[in-house]
Amino acid sequence: MDERQNSPILQELVKCIKLESKGGILSCLERLKDDSRCYKQFVKDGGLDVLVNLLRYFHNTKALNMTLSILANACMNSDAREKVRGSRIASYVVSIVKYIKLSSSIVCRACRLIGNLSECDWHAKSLCEAGAIQALINLLQLNTYVYTYLMAIRAIRIIWSTYEGSREEILESRVIFRITYILVSTKKKSEKSDKKYMELIETCLKAICTFLATLDPRVGEQLRGEKDIQGYKSIVQCCDMNNKVAIRCLYNLCQIAEYRPILGNFGAIESFIALIKDRLELSKETLVSLCLFCREAVNRAKIKMASGLELMLSLLKDTKNEKYHPMLLHALAQFVYDDPSITIMVKNGLLDVLIVRLKKMVTEDVSNERTNVSKKRENDSPPSKQTELKYNKTNLGRFSSDYYRDDWSPGSATSVSSSPPSTPPLPFYDSIETDESGEDNYSPVCSDAEMMDTEDEPEAKVESLKSCKSITIDTEEFQNEGKETKSSNVCEYANVWTLVLLSRLSHSNDPIDRLADPATIEALSAYIRHAKNPRASRILTRIIRNGAYLMPLLKQGFVFEAETLYGSEQYTRQLCVLAETGGAVGELTSILLRGEEAHKLIIAVSIPFVIKSRYILKSLLNNHGGLQLIFHVLSDQQHVLHENAICSICRLANTLEIQPEIIEKCQITDTASTDFPRVYDNHPKLATVTFELDDGTTVDACRQTLCQKSDAFSAMLEGYFSESGKKRVKLRNTSKEALNTLLLAANGATFENRTIESLLDAVLLADKFLMADISDILTESSISQLNYKNFSKAWNWAKANSCHELKSSCVKRFLTAPMTKPEKVQAFKDFSTTESFQEFLDEIRKIINSVLCQR
DSSP states (O other): OTTTOOOHHHHHHHHHHHHTOHHHHHHHHHHHHHOHHHHHHHHHTTTHHHHHHHTTOTTOHHHHHHHHHHHHHHTTSHHHHHHTTTSSHHHHHHHHHHOTTSOHHHHHHHHHHHHHHTTSHHHHHHHHHTTHHHHHHHHHHSOOOHHHHHHHHHHHHHHHHHOGGGHHHHHHHTHHHHHHHHHHHHHHHGGGOOHHHHHHHHHHHHHHHHHHTTOOHHHHHHTTOSSTTHHHHHHHHHHHTTOHHHHHHHHHHHTSGGGHHHHHHTTHHHHHHHHHHTOSSOOHHHHHHHHHHTTSHHHHHHHHHTTHHHHHHHHHTOGGGGGGHHHHHHHHHTTTTOHHHHHHHHHTTHHHHHHHHHHHHHHHHHHHHHHTOOOTTTTOOOHHHHHHHHHHHHHHOSSOSOOSOTTOOTTOGGGSOSSOOSSOSOHHHHTTTTOOOOOTTOOGGGOHHHHSOOTTSOHHHHTOOSSOOOSOOOHHHHHHHHHHSHHHHHHHHHHHHHHHHHHHHHHOSSOOTTTTSHHHHHHHHHHHHHHOOHHHHHHHHHHHHOGGGHHHHHHTTHHHHHTTSTTHHHHHHHHHHHHTSHHHHHHHHHHHHHSOHHHHHHHHHHHHHHOOOHHHHIIIIIISSHHHHHHHHHHOTTSTTHHHHHHHHHHHHHHTTOOOOOOOOOOOTTOOOSOOOOOOOSOOOOSEEEEEOTTSOEEEEEHHHHHHHOHHHHHHHHSSSTTTTOSEEEOSSOOHHHHHHHHHHHTTOOOTTSOHHHHHHHHHHHHHTTOHHHHHHHHHHHHHTOOTTTHHHHHHHHHHTTOHHHHHHHHHHHHHSOOOHHHHHHHHHHHHTSTTHHHHHHHHHHHHHHHHTOO
């Protein structure tokens, strides 16, 4: 060593050690401590090894004290810790701590050195192997100097954090129990506001917080303290003083389910509520802890009594706290079986929160569709998981939603597990800012599978959350998936609990104020329309089933909205069941007779959608003026209900089972005699004939084909008439389109693309010229081509040509033909543009009344 030492002070120190010169050693150490340049050169030349060897000199306490101070300062730096790696520093410093005859200051510095060394895992391991933990534990059992306690506790904390192999020894030694005792006793002394006591409290809390980070129930058990669970009390008291470390301790402790009821008994809930109310900035730890307390029935009662529900709802209304909204919704969902709590939440704006959430869910769904990132059904729970969900719900019980053993009971010291839980507790709450995708948080206290009815849907679809996958997944799987689907799962959490809370409100037998208001129904309907979520559909169905909501739903025109929704048939079916009860019919009658004008109109237009009984329809529409109100809306094209009234009158016609007449032919009254003699003479046989029409246009036709298809043309062109044998023949009262259509039909050519008027005109021509077979073909084709695009044209043609059966048939076909709402509206508007629109309405009224008034 002498050969490689170039530093003068290093050489001098080595020489003094050889000569055992106490004064020389002290002089060198003082220079190292006071002169930074000298110290740096000393370290650079490898002098730390010399200082390590000085730790053996117990008889020179001053030198030992100074050496410990220098080494402790040096080992704050990782380079210095690396330089002394492989030395015997661990065994030397542990020996100092064990040697109880040394002064408190020396032991205190030794503990500080242990703590600084332990920042590296290899030193922490060496210290543990040298017996550092037991030495520190023995030290904490003594009545010693406050700063010695402080450094010893700090050293244990750092060893625990750095070297996992130390944790079992620390737990089994019950040193955490001793640290808790020191915290409790120091807390009593701290009333004097002595700085050293405040520092010791802070050190104890830091250590406790670190121990609790593993969520090992054995840590919580030792934190109880000697008697009356003073350890928990002291932590809660520190929280009351807004001590951030204490808050973090309590936050970690709250994640061990077994201890939450105990903490609730010692004022932790009230403390967190006060901290949140007095906040300048919302703390994650306080809010998450309050949400965790919602998992036990006994703590839910305390939260309710301490106005915690009102507080959580106020936070949900604040968009600044949006990242916390999923867990707040989850927390409120734990109260779904408590009617008084539901009442409190409703009074304090729960519905406003849910409406905002539903609107946001629609926005998210539309956004996903636009960016093509929506993974439909990806998170559906498979049937095999559904059974597991129900099984776990039964075995976990109702007292708390995340106990790991079903034999646990509050206050039972023997029920604490001897090893950490197999599944990570509360990953969603614990990692809300870093990993918000936890899924084993799905609480059986208010399991969505239980809250949602399974009727009308296969079980596999019922369990599909468009949300959470399963409440039972492996830790590794959870961690891997959580990193990949962080943001989507946060949205799923919020969506699931929004629907759970809304579902609970829909289950209430007593009417919930504003549940059937337009704001709520419109938001829910919009979500159903975009997401097609069967759970949301069942919520709406339950609202519809409640008779108390029938009139509010009808007055806001929900029946028209229901027609556009996923699952519209079940909504209409439920409305019909309620609307045809005696009380509902009475209310409908009362509105038609004495209600506000706006309500009268909307109820009248809604009646055909919700009433199937002809007797009730006759009473409401005929006897009490409902039909007159519908026609009032139909005649006013600017009325807001005009399009719905069109669908209403068509629905009424279908309910009344109105059927269009079967039209075989459109016959005219002035048909010429059919007794045309078939004459075969010696006139020259021309191949074609040219027909000259009234407007001067001409149409060429095959003479032979016409004579074969028609006795009238045969007599005209080949008999004794003046037209016989002529190349050009005049035809009166015939249009070119009609004649061309007739000729196409006679030649067997395609004529489906002809206008409805030309087809109908061709039917008349076929009858006129005695072309029975062609008339049948054209009649069938014209009737089959009637649709929303040409109903009005056919009706006007029938009116102009006095074809009364066709005219009536067009109206009935318009009323009963299967068409979409836009098609019905378009067809009706085509009628309304004609001069005979009022006659069209009168004909509808006549057809409806003729059936409605039948007994």
